[in-house]
Amino acid sequence: xxxxxxxxxxxxLKAHSxxxxxxxxxxxxxxxxxxxxxxxxxxxxxxxxxxxxxQRFKLVPLQYILxxxxxxxxxxxxxxxxxxxxxxxxxxxxxxxERLLGSMGPLNSPFPIWDLCCGTGCVxxxxxxxxxxxxxxxxxxxxxxxxxxxxENAHRNDLERPRLIATDVLTxxxxxxxxxxxxxxxxxxxxxxxxxxxxxxxVKRHEPQLALIGDLExxxxxxxxxxxxxxxxxxxxxxxxxxxxxxHGIRDDPRLQLEWCVGYRLDSSGCPRVVYGYKAxxxxxxxLSGYGxxxxxxxxxxx
Amino acid sequence: MQGIRWLSYTRVHLIxxxxxxxxxxxxxxxxxQCEEKFLHGGRGxxxxxxNKCNSKVQLKHLPTGIVVECQQTRSRDQNRxxxxxxxxxxxxxxxxxxxxxxxxxxxxxxxxxxxxKSKERKAKGKHEQHRQERELQELEKxxxxxxxxxxxxxx
Numbered sequence: 001x002x003x004x005x006x007x008x009x010x011x012x013l014k015a016h017s018x019x020x021x022x023x024x025x026x027x028x029x030x031x032x033x034x035x036x037x038x039x040x041x042x043x044x045x046x047x048x049x050x051x052x053x054x055q056r057f058k059l060v061p062l063q064y065i066l067x068x069x070x071x072x073x074x075x076x077x078x079x080x081x082x083x084x085x086x087x088x089x090x091x092x093x094x095x096x097x098e099r100l101l102g103s104m105g106p107l108n109s110p111f112p113i114w115d116l117c118c119g120t121g122c123v124x125x126x127x128x129x130x131x132x133x134x135x136x137x138x139x140x141x142x143x144x145x146x147x148x149x150x151x152e153n154a155h156r157n158d159l160e161r162p163r164l165i166a167t168d169v170l171t172x173x174x175x176x177x178x179x180x181x182x183x184x185x186x187x188x189x190x191x192x193x194x195x196x197x198x199x200x201x202x203v204k205r206h207e208p209q210l211a212l213i214g215d216l217e218x219x220x221x222x223x224x225x226x227x228x229x230x231x232x233x234x235x236x237x238x239x240x241x242x243x244x245x246x247x248h249g250i251r252d253d254p255r256l257q258l259e260w261c262v263g264y265r266l267d268s269s270g271c272p273r274v275v276y277g278y279k280a281x282x283x284x285x286x287x288l289s290g291y292g293x294x295x296x297x298x299x300x301x302x303x
Numbered sequence: 304m305q306g307i308r309w310l311s312y313t314r315v316h317l318i319x320x321x322x323x324x325x326x327x328x329x330x331x332x333x334x335x336q337c338e339e340k341f342l343h344g345g346r347g348x349x350x351x352x353x354n355k356c357n358s359k360v361q362l363k364h365l366p367t368g369i370v371v372e373c374q375q376t377r378s379r380d381q382n383r384x385x386x387x388x389x390x391x392x393x394x395x396x397x398x399x400x401x402x403x404x405x406x407x408x409x410x411x412x413x414x415x416x417x418x419x420k421s422k423e424r425k426a427k428g429k430h431e432q433h434r435q436e437r438e439l440q441e442l443e444k445x446x447x448x449x450x451x452x453x454x455x456x457x458x
Contacts (some may be wrong), residue, residue, distance in 0.1 A: 034357060038377055062356045069356070070378030087343060087358050088350050090379060190351055200353040212351050238350050268341045271349050 001201055007273070012139070020035065021053040025062075025202060035062060042066050042075065059202040071122045072097075074129060074157045078120060081145045083211035085122040088267045089186055089236060092274045093123050095265075096234060097130035103287035107134025112178055114138045116169050116185040117218070119211060121150030121162065123184050128159050137162035138176075140169060143210070146246065163239075170217055180230035181284070188214030189238035216245050219275075223249030227256065232278035233289060237264075243275040247295045258298050261285070267293030318414045322450045327395035329387040337390070338363045341379070342372075363385045369393050 004023045012019040016024045022032040039052050043066075051188040052065045063069040070076070070200055071085045072094055078084050111134050115124030118139035128137045129256055139150045147164045154161050167174060190199060190212050203212070219242055220233060227250070243264045250256045259279050267273040280286045280301035342359040345351075359374035360382040371393055373386040395405045403409055 027400070031357065034374065038356075044435065061354050063354070070376075075378050083351070084349060084354055086381065087341075087355060188351070194352075198348045198352050200348075203352060203354050207354070236350070238352070267349065269349055270344060273350065 009015055018050060018053040019084055020058040025056050025059055038062070039066070060206055064206065072126045072129070074122065074153070075125055076120050076122050076125075076153050077149060077156060079145070079149060080206065082149050083119045083186075083207055085120055088273050089123060090126075090236070091229075091267055092236070092265060093184075097289045099174045099291055100127075100131060104283070105193040107132055109134070111181045112138065112176075113182045114140065114157055114176065114180045114183065114250040115162075116140045116183065116226070117142075117187050117211070118150050119146050119155050119186065121146075123186060124162060125150070125153055125157060125159055127156065127182070127184070128154075128162070133160065135181075136160075138165060139163070140167060140174070142166070142168045143208075143235070163281050168261070169226075176229045181232065181235040183222075183226060183230040184235075185204070185218065186236040187218035188212050189218075189236070189242060191238075193214045216242065219246050220249070222246065223253070223256075227260070227277075231282040232276070234274060234276040234282045237272060237275050240264075240272045242274055242297070244251055244274045246277070251296050257296075258300075260296075260298060261289070261294055261301065262296040263292045265290075306454060318410055318417060320414060323410050323414070326407060327390070327391040327405070329391040333391070333394070336365050339383070358382060360386045362390050364390055366395060367394065367397060369397060414417070 001024075004027070007234075008029065009023060010019045012023055012032060015033065016036065019029075019032050019036055022035050023029075026032040035056070039049055039056075043049050043052060055065050056062065061078075061084055064080050064085045067077060067079070068075055069078050069085055071090050076085055098235055107135075111131065113124055113127055113131075113135050115121065115127075115137060118124055118141045121139055122138055124137045128135055136159075139147065141147050141150070144166060147166055151161055151164065151298070157256070159254055166295065188211050192213055192215070194210075195204070195213050199212070219235065219237075222233060223246060227233065235246070247262045247264075250260045250262050259281070260277050261280050262277040265274040265276065274292065276288060276291060278284050280298050310407055320438060340361040340363070342361055343355055343357070347353075356380040357374055358377070360379065361370065361372045363370045369390065371386055371389040373382045373389060375385055376382055392405070399405050404412075
């Protein structure tokens with residue numbers, strides 16, 4: 001990370017004595033002023049504001065300092081040890097829920113959603129809020145901190161408490177008691193060799209590596225086991241390679257290739273962000289077919 | 304909706320702060336004429352690799368080409384709402400002829416003038432009252448002094 005120019009520090013000091021502390025994290029005066037305003041609005045007294053700025057100087061994420069992050073219309077509690085929801089995730093979840101609502105209307109049949117690697121629970125909880133009480137959420141995560149936070153977030157946003165499963169998706173085999181309608185997951189997807197180079201210092205130092213470093217293992221568990229229990233899936237990805245891995249996994253499987261459509265979706269800054277799939281004859285096909293660009297359509301599925 | 308005050312035989316309508324003309328509303332039909340963009344500053348790595356807390360919403364009204372931006376809050380949802388309010392206001396401003404602003408802005412201006420005038424009037428009234436009180440006190444003092452002098456003369 002390049003150093004902050006002394007000229008900029010001086011300029012920030014003129015605006016407010018605490019503003020230079022925010023510069024390493026924000027990089028520009030406007031951004032720092034904006035963050036400073038948020039900190040001042042949310043914290044009751046100047047002593048705490050000062051403390052927050054000092055922490056921010058050490059690149060602690062703002063969400064850990066203030067303790068929350070808006071996600072759609074939800075207010076998600078954030079604590080060290082659990083990944084902070086990203087705007088990219090918010091974007092694809094919002095779009096997904098709008099599409100599902102648009103094609104199905106309010107739910108009347110049961111709609112089981114499973115959220116793997118739930119973290120704060122943001123993905124599942126926002127879907128639950130938007131789709132209404134018809135959907136039942138099951139949240140799966142390895143760490144108890146994440147599951148605890150997920151329950152807290154459900155409570156804070158007046159949502160029904162999700163069913164919790166504390167397990168490692170990769171090593172333990174879970175067999176769901178009923179068929180899953182929608183499987184969502186935001187797995188760790190930064191390859192180890194990119195973690196040192198590309199990841200921002202704030203994320204590297206303060207967010208849990210368990211929720212960040214990973215490559216194809218979650219996608220392979222999707223293709224090998226989870227896909228047999230669900231009608232559709234939406235997985236967040238970091239790069240095109242992971243999308244292709246899932247697509248090839250389905251296209252090259254003699255059974256899956258007959259019924260699954262696979263597509264991907266870009267985020268608003270143009271990076272590949274989501275790989276999704278659905279059974280061509282399932283009721284979700286109408287909602288998901290326009291969600292992104294389709295990569296694979298099974299033979300015989302009329303398009 | 305409005306009270307009436309008589310000022311040298313001309314009727315003047317009073318404007319109340321809580322009964323101003325409404326803010327322009329963002330209608331669903333406007334929604335279809337708009338293009339929405341989310342700006343998160345710069346390219347480069349995204350997703351889990353970086354944690355940005357700002358989310359700027361840019362809203363463009365295609366028929367008129369008016370563009371508004373909002374990044375006031377940390378919530379994208381909130382920013383979207385604020386941007387829509389801003390855009391509705393801008394469109395209203397563009398639609399009203401002249402420099403004087405929208406109906407609501409005019410009313411607000413009038414309200415300010417009116418409250419200024421009423422404050423002036425109140426201040427004047429107070430001034431008058433105080434003067435009278437002061438005169439009365441002085442008269443009383445004089446009386447008392449005269450009484451004292453009388454009693455001294457008498458003794």
